Structures are given as structure tokens and as C-alpha cells.
Amino acid sequence: MASSSMRQFRAMLRKDIVMELRTKEMLMSMGLYSLLTMVVYFVALSQAGAGFDPRDIAAGLLWLAFIFTSMLGLNRSLVHEKDQGCLEALLLSPVDRPVIFFAKAIGNLIFLLVVEALTIPVFAFLFLQGQAVDVSTVALIPLVLVAGSVGIAGVGTLLATMSVNTTGKDFVLAMLFIPLMYPLLLGAVTATAAAIIGGPEGVSLFWTGMAWVIGYDVIMLLASYGLYEFIVGA
């Protein structure tokens, strides 16, 4: 990345972080939504029979919460730019469109990771307390969280840019985002479930899931990078 692009990237990222620290709109809404989702899961599953093992569905529950939570933040991140025509001002400046994409995506990734870091302890307390988990493989979970969140933030930023100018942008984003998340969800849930259950087979399954997630990230980030200029000019 050229030095001017790097300077612009840092300025955009710093601006997003400063604005978020002032308003706390994204972190508050995403954090509360994610924690409430955990409570709802807990209440809904509290009547499950004695044979129910929460570890069987824990990974799926976790990633569903993150997918839905991320949509709240993605919309807000672009609505901030849309307010008072700020996105136009940004697009008027001599900045390469992919630099805007990466700055917005990295900002969204940071906020999503913060929310995930707050949610995981609550999730572990509610669902995994007293359960047999393999500590050595559970330590791998941050890897899949980061890799999965990269895909969510990358694809989500592209789709939020597409939907921000549409009527019913929340609906449009959901309709585009959820189907595209399906392959990522498969890999991330596989890897997370394998890490929770553990054992030698778990380790192997974890890396299979991770390979799937990383492959998804690479393909989708390249596609988003290539499409961003077309989408903002369309």
C-alpha cells in the first residue's frame, strides 16, 4: 500500500474509532443484543431434558448470535457515513475505493471482536459451566473467532455499502448477508464445535473448519476488493 493510501487508511480508521468511543452506538447496541441473545438461548434451553448436552449445539448458537449481532453494527457503520453526506465527501477525496473498503472493514472487525470478547465469557458461564471441555483445544477458539469475523466484516462491509442507499436497508442487508454467510458459518461452527469437544479427532476437524473459513475469507475479500469501486460508482 502506498504511503498516501496508508495515511488515509489510518485516518479513516482513527476517525471511526474516535466517533465510536464518543457515541458508543455500535458497541452498545451490538453488545447488548449479543448478551440478550445469550440470555434468550439460556431461557429457551433451560427446559431441555436431562440427556441434553449443550456442547452439541453451543458452537451453532454462538455463531448465530455473532452473525445477527454483526448486522446491527454493519448497518450503523455505513449510516454514520451516510449522515449529512459524509460518504460523498469521502468519495470526493483522492482516495482509492479499496482503501475506504479496508478501513471500514477493519473498523467493523475491531468492534465485532470487542463484542465477541465480551460475549464469550457470558456464553461459557451459561452453557459450558460444569461441562467436560478439552482446555488445550478450547484455547484454539480465538483463532476461529478472528478468522470468522474477518469474513463477516469483509463481506458485511461490502453489502452494507450496497444496501445503505436502498429503501429498507436493514431488510436488504439481511437478505444479501445471511445467504452469503452460509459457507462461512459451516466452517466456523465446525471448527468451534471441534475445539469445544476436543480430542485428537477434534484437532483435525478444527483445522478442516479453519481451512474452510480461511478459504472463504480469501475468496470473499478478493471479490469485495474488486467489486467495491464498481459498487460505490454504480
Add this chain to the structure above:
Amino acid sequence: MGDEQRSANALEVRELTRAFGVRKALDAVSFDLPPRAFLSIFGPNGAGKTTLVKVLTTLLNPTSGSAKVLGLDVVSDAVEMRKRIGLISHNPLLYPDLTAEENLLFFSEMYGIEDPQGRVAELLEAVELDHRKLDLTRTFSRGMLQRLSIARALLHRPEVLFLDEPYSGLDPHAMDILDGLIAQIRDEHTFVMISHDLDKGLELCSHALILARGKIVMFEPREAIDEQVFRETYRSTVGMGVA
């Protein structure tokens, strides 16, 4: 020799068309504008004025045809062109959760301005907002936002300034500041202004253009304009509606 040096015109628009679905917001628009001219664009709502400015400022890609600003193509030379144009819109184009100074410093970084602190201080003084530089812009009045928006547009000393209804919603004091700033830089810059105010537009312009249904109805240099005919032509286009 660069394109901009070869080109004798500040703007060269050829058969420019921009469609949204089946509707043509701009339909084969062609005109030239010499350097340091002041073009006022008039037309009813939906005539294609804002679309024209959006294409000329690289915010929208044309569907067909071409446009050059300072000899630079709006599609293939877009990044280079953006360094040399500015836009003052009826929207302030400022972040409400940043202070006035932070907004200008942020855009200084986007444009790679040398000595950003000095340039920002100079502009804040010029638009009489230096005493409010540490306040979030969400606390500003419409007039103050527009003054700050003028400072943002002038940060990088653009050669061509696009003004999209810049006087809209301004109080008389803010209008005077905008008039003063335009007068200061009038001789060295090319201006393209969208306006619904015929008196103001004709007072400022060296060229005037009436657009209706995406097509040029009239384009004349100021000295060739018969004001009565121009006003009647303009009035006849109002109510023509969208393309």
C-alpha cells in the same frame, strides 16, 4: 505534455448520458466551459442538475458519453481529478460527531495537505469559526455547518469548485461570507453552480445553462443572454418534471 495542458477548456462534456434503470437523468448532454468561467446551471426539480454535478465530480459513473474536467477524464483519471476539484453541497458533508477542527484535519489527511494545522487554522478564521473549532459539528446551526463545509471544500485549494445550491438555508451573514470567499478566489478558479435563484445565478455567472428532462434547453455565455428570453425559457421548463 499532460492532457490538462493540451486541453483549452476547464470542462468538456460530450454526449453525456446517465440512466437509472430505463429513466435517463442525463440525455446526451454536450458543452464546453473555458477556464476560470462561472457556470450557473438552472432547471426544475428532477432536471438532472445534481446528476450532472455528480458525474462531473466522479461520484457517479456515466452510462455513456464522456466528460473531462481540466483535461482529466471523470472515469479513467478520477483519483487525479479529485485532487483538483471541490464540492460545496446543500448537505454539509461533515461528520457530526467530530469537532470542526477534527473534521478539517481528517479531510486534510485525505488530501495529503502539507502543514494541515496551519491550513485548518487559516480556513477556520476565514469562515469565522475559529472560536468554535473544538465543538462537535452536531451542535452547529445550519449556517455554521455551511461555513465549515466551505472551509472543507477549499482545504486543498481546488481549481474547479462545484456548488450545489450553496445558498440554500443560509442566513444573510453566512451568505455574505460565501459571497466574500467566492469573490476572493473568483479570478483564479472555475465555478459550476446549481441554483434555483435566477437573480443570484445570473449575477455571478459568465455562462448559464438550463437543463430540463436531462437535456440542455439553453447554454449561453452571459454577454449573449437576453435576460427576458432567458427568464421566460426558464419559467417554461419549470413544471416539465422529471425525465
